Amino acid sequence: MTALARRLWDHDLAHAFRHDPLAILSAIVVAAFLIAALLAPVIVAKDPFDLRNLDLIESLLPPGPGRPLGTDDQGRDLLAAIVYGTRLSLVVAVLSVVVSLGLGVTLGLIAGFAGGFLDAFIMRAADIQLSFPAILVALLVDGIARAALPGDMHARFAVPVLIAAIALSGWVQYARTVRGLTLAERSKDYVQSARVSGVAPARIARAHILPNVTGPLFVLATVQIATAILTEATLSFLGVGMPPTSPSLGTLVNIGNNYLFSGAWWISVFPGLALVMLVLAVNLLGDWLRDALNPRLG
Amino acid sequence: MRKTMIAALVGMTLLAGPAAAKTLIWASQDDAATMDPHAFNHGMTLTVLQHIYEGLVRRDAEMRIEPALALSWTQPEPTIWRFALRPGVKFHDGQPFTADDVAFSFRRAMSETSDMKVFAASITAVKAVDPLTVDIVTAFPNAALIQSLPEIRIMSRAWSEQNNAQMPADLKQSRENYATRHANGTGPFRLKSRDVDVKTVLSADPGWWDKPRHNITEATMVRIAAPATRIAALLSGEVDFAYPVPVQDIDRVEKTASLKLLQGPEIRTMFLALDVARDELLYSTVKGRNPFKDRRVRQAMYQAIDMAAINARIMRGTAVPTGNMIAPGVNSVDPALQPRAWPYDVAAAKALMAEAGYAEGFGVTLDCPNDRYVNDERVCQALAGMLARIDIKVTLDAMPSSRFFPKIGSKDTSLNFFGYTPVNMDAYNTLSVMIHSQRGDQGQWNVGGYSNAEVDRTIRASLSEMDPTRRTALVTKALTLHREDIGHIPLYQQGIVWGMKKTVATPLQIDNRVNLAFFKVD
Numbered sequence: 163m164t165a166l167a168r169r170l171w172d173h174d175l176a177h178a179f180r181h182d183p184l185a186i187l188s189a190i191v192v193a194a195f196l197i198a199a200l201l202a203p204v205i206v207a208k209d210p211f212d213l214r215n216l217d218l219i220e221s222l223l224p225p226g227p228g229r230p231l232g233t234d235d236q237g238r239d240l241l242a243a244i245v246y247g248t249r250l251s252l253v254v255a256v257l258s259v260v261v262s263l264g265l266g267v268t269l270g271l272i273a274g275f276a277g278g279f280l281d282a283f284i285m286r287a288a289d290i291q292l293s294f295p296a297i298l299v300a301l302l303v304d305g306i307a308r309a310a311l312p313g314d315m316h317a318r319f320a321v322p323v324l325i326a327a328i329a330l331s332g333w334v335q336y337a338r339t340v341r342g343l344t345l346a347e348r349s350k351d352y353v354q355s356a357r358v359s360g361v362a363p364a365r366i367a368r369a370h371i372l373p374n375v376t377g378p379l380f381v382l383a384t385v386q387i388a389t390a391i392l393t394e395a396t397l398s399f400l401g402v403g404m405p406p407t408s409p410s411l412g413t414l415v416n417i418g419n420n421y422l423f424s425g426a427w428w429i430s431v432f433p434g435l436a437l438v439m440l441v442l443a444v445n446l447l448g449d450w451l452r453d454a455l456n457p458r459l460g
Numbered sequence: 461m462r463k464t465m466i467a468a469l470v471g472m473t474l475l476a477g478p479a480a481a482k483t484l485i486w487a488s489q490d491d492a493a494t495m496d497p498h499a500f501n502h503g504m505t506l507t508v509l510q511h512i513y514e515g516l517v518r519r520d521a522e523m524r525i526e527p528a529l530a531l532s533w534t535q536p537e538p539t540i541w542r543f544a545l546r547p548g549v550k551f552h553d554g555q556p557f558t559a560d561d562v563a564f565s566f567r568r569a570m571s572e573t574s575d576m577k578v579f580a581a582s583i584t585a586v587k588a589v590d591p592l593t594v595d596i597v598t599a600f601p602n603a604a605l606i607q608s609l610p611e612i613r614i615m616s617r618a619w620s621e622q623n624n625a626q627m628p629a630d631l632k633q634s635r636e637n638y639a640t641r642h643a644n645g646t647g648p649f650r651l652k653s654r655d656v657d658v659k660t661v662l663s664a665d666p667g668w669w670d671k672p673r674h675n676i677t678e679a680t681m682v683r684i685a686a687p688a689t690r691i692a693a694l695l696s697g698e699v700d701f702a703y704p705v706p707v708q709d710i711d712r713v714e715k716t717a718s719l720k721l722l723q724g725p726e727i728r729t730m731f732l733a734l735d736v737a738r739d740e741l742l743y744s745t746v747k748g749r750n751p752f753k754d755r756r757v758r759q760a761m762y763q764a765i766d767m768a769a770i771n772a773r774i775m776r777g778t779a780v781p782t783g784n785m786i787a788p789g790v791n792s793v794d795p796a797l798q799p800r801a802w803p804y805d806v807a808a809a810k811a812l813m814a815e816a817g818y819a820e821g822f823g824v825t826l827d828c829p830n831d832r833y834v835n836d837e838r839v840c841q842a843l844a845g846m847l848a849r850i851d852i853k854v855t856l857d858a859m860p861s862s863r864f865f866p867k868i869g870s871k872d873t874s875l876n877f878f879g880y881t882p883v884n885m886d887a888y889n890t891l892s893v894m895i896h897s898q899r900g901d902q903g904q905w906n907v908g909g910y911s912n913a914e915v916d917r918t919i920r921a922s923l924s925e926m927d928p929t930r931r932t933a934l935v936t937k938a939l940t941l942h943r944e945d946i947g948h949i950p951l952y953q954q955g956i957v958w959g960m961k962k963t964v965a966t967p968l969q970i971d972n973r974v975n976l977a978f979f980k981v982d
Contacts, residue, residue: 212848213844213845213848213853213854214845214848216842216845216848218766218773218774218845218846219769219772219773221774235774235838236838236842236845237773237845317825317855317856317857318855401830405856405858406837406841406856406858407841407855419686419688420687420688420706420708421688421708422688423688423695423708424706424708424709424711
């Protein structure tokens with residue numbers, strides 16, 4: 163056990179981490195958000211998503227004793243709403259990154275390994291999708307899902323729909339990266355020898371090539387989580403993401419937007435700040451990871 | 461060459477000088493749903509179309525009836541109204557206006573797909589006697605006929621026939637025809653261009669028969685659904701007029717030196733409509749039953765709603781809580797019906813739910829427009845929260861009115877929030893459209909399927925009752941029966957708040973219809 167701890171402590175990555183205060187700080191922020199999200203029901207006394215807990219009389223109150231960040235237009239305590247909203251944002255972001263990672267890696271491997279028509283087809287599809295902004299693709303997927311799901315279903319399926327919308331708008335990065343790396347690996351001797359010894363192509367891709375392309379994917383996925391959080395917030399801000407009865411950070415900013423002129427600044431500002439801190443920390447962590455894993459640097 | 465051009469430019473400037481063009485940009489929360497004056501009995505649609513199309517009579521700024529396309533009228537018999545039409549009136553396409561157009565338009569407004577049938581109730585025939593005389597025949601003497609005539613708008617028969625728009629396109633079925641996007645009336649403004657849900661440009665018709673009271677040459681209506689964006693546009697001076705002003709921004713507009721506000725109660729009543737007809741509720745967790753058919757469940761919902769809190773916190777006191785389906789001030793309505801029938805009492809509501817066998821509650825979807833009424837989505841969220849306290853788990857489906865009205869119009873709903881304004885200022889309008897059983901030309905927007913034979917009989921009797929006291933008694937009887945049945949849950953009359961630059965002058969209209977014909981712009 164101590165040997166393992168020792169090895170981890172001496173690992174290049176751990177060494178680099180210890181000597182980068184910015185990385186440590188962002189890791190602490192991300193960890194704080196993760197803990198708050200995981201322990202939300204423990205930290206927060208009243209579930210802000212349970213409509214029974216809302217009291218209209220307590221709406222639009224400024225920050226004060228008992229409600230450090232004030233309340234929103236329905237009487238939700240903003241701190242509670244932010245904790246639960248972060249939980250929602252993180253779940254959507256992580257799951258959508260997992261889905262788009264799976265999709266992108268599979269398509270990238272196929273394209274890079276199979277080559278020919280399949281490669282051209284997948285990559286042209288990727289090019290076409292890249293010519294649209296990611297948010298537009300997400301809006302499109304969301305719009306189709308809304309039209310396809312009957313009346314009361316899309317409120318119930320808001321989370322899966324959001325995950326699908328964000329995942330489908332983000333797979334291209336992974337596919338391109340994996341394809342490029344696969345093309346480079348494909349001609350290497352170990353792949354050639356595996357091929358000569360009759361290993362099935364699918365197995366070569368999975369067992370030999372995939373493990374050698376994971377480093378850059380890891381970096382990409384970290385940065386993409388930040389992008390996914392922002393995409394979710396944007397969709398919710400535009401009113402097509404999470405419904406106002408279970409608001410994510412973007413929905414809260416959207417609700418508060420209607421009260422900016424009337425002086426209730428806290429509804430937009432605090433969730434907005436939470437969003438900025440979370441995204442910045444994840445981005446900084448991703449940046450650090452990229453530098454630490456890059457063999458060409460330091 | 462250059463000199464002539466300069467001379468021409470100077471000449472043009474001089475010509476344009478004295479009659480400087482006055483343009484107005486007004487921002488609204490929602491858009492007209494159609495340009496067809498008979499397809500949709502909907503506030504914003506009628507607001508836009510009153511500028512383009514006219515009726516035989518119209519209302520002045522104080523809501524009094526005055527002649528429009530008819531010069532005068534007589535009643536040769538109790539059931540026959542003879543109208544002398546205004547000579548020399550032309551439609552915007554240049555065709556002359558005649559009695560034939562009047563007869564055609566009434567037939568059109570009374571046809572199967574028309575949403576304006578309630579205003580033609582009691583009419584059996586409209587006959588062109590000569591090119592400038594029309595007879596309207598009613599089934600029985602109808603005292604309120606004239607009150608409804610401003611809403612029957614006159615179209616050109618030739619234009620409608622040329623463009624294959626003899627019948628209104630049924631909006632509840634999402635149908636369209638030429639008249640949905642084009643317009644040709646006799647009114648003070650022409651439809652210059654229209655970009656659905658974005659902007660509608662009206663230009664003053666120089667050939668209008670009346671002397672304009674307004675001084676607008678061109679008015680652009682832009683739809684800005686988001687309240688904060690709409691008010692930002694007003695504050696920055698981008699638009700000259702905006703409505704409704706969100707109640708939370710009233711102070712801000714009042715404090716802005718270049719802006720002013722007009723405020724007052726509206727005659728629109730907001731309510732919850734419940735499906736009381738189906739045997740199994742749609743969009744609900746209850747299977748095989750319809751809890752809304754149980755009056756105790758309806759009363760529990762009624763008593764779970766804290767209207768005072770909604771008014772104080774969401775409406776900032778601008779709404780008037782009500783227990784009645786029709787606002788006081790409307791013809792034949794007794795103001796004594798205004799207080800709510802049962803008090804706000806969550807404990808009593810829970811007891812009623814338990815008594816009805818729903819102690820565990822149930823789930824249901826609330827359909828709600830999010831761009832139609834003052835703070836509509838917020839009110840719906842608050843209602844969802846209040847109903848959650850008696851364990852009715854509400855899934856809120858908030859949507860733009862372009863989707864909301866076709867949805868509830870086709871009865872694809874179990875619970876919804878909307879409101880109605882009897883624009884002809886007569887109780888029969890709401891009674892017929894909202895409360896009478898849905899059959900024939902009655903109950904067009906009775907989307908919950910409320911039906912009570914005695915209420916129906918009383919409503920029909922009220923239409924032909926000539927004596928005002930007896931008529932009020934009949935209206936009160938119908939409203940009281942409906943109130944006891946809890947056919948709908950009435951909530952409040954919303955407040956009107958119009959915001960504009962100080963350079964704009966207009967009277968406030970209690971039907972919340974912006975009428976550019978009354979506007980003066982400096």
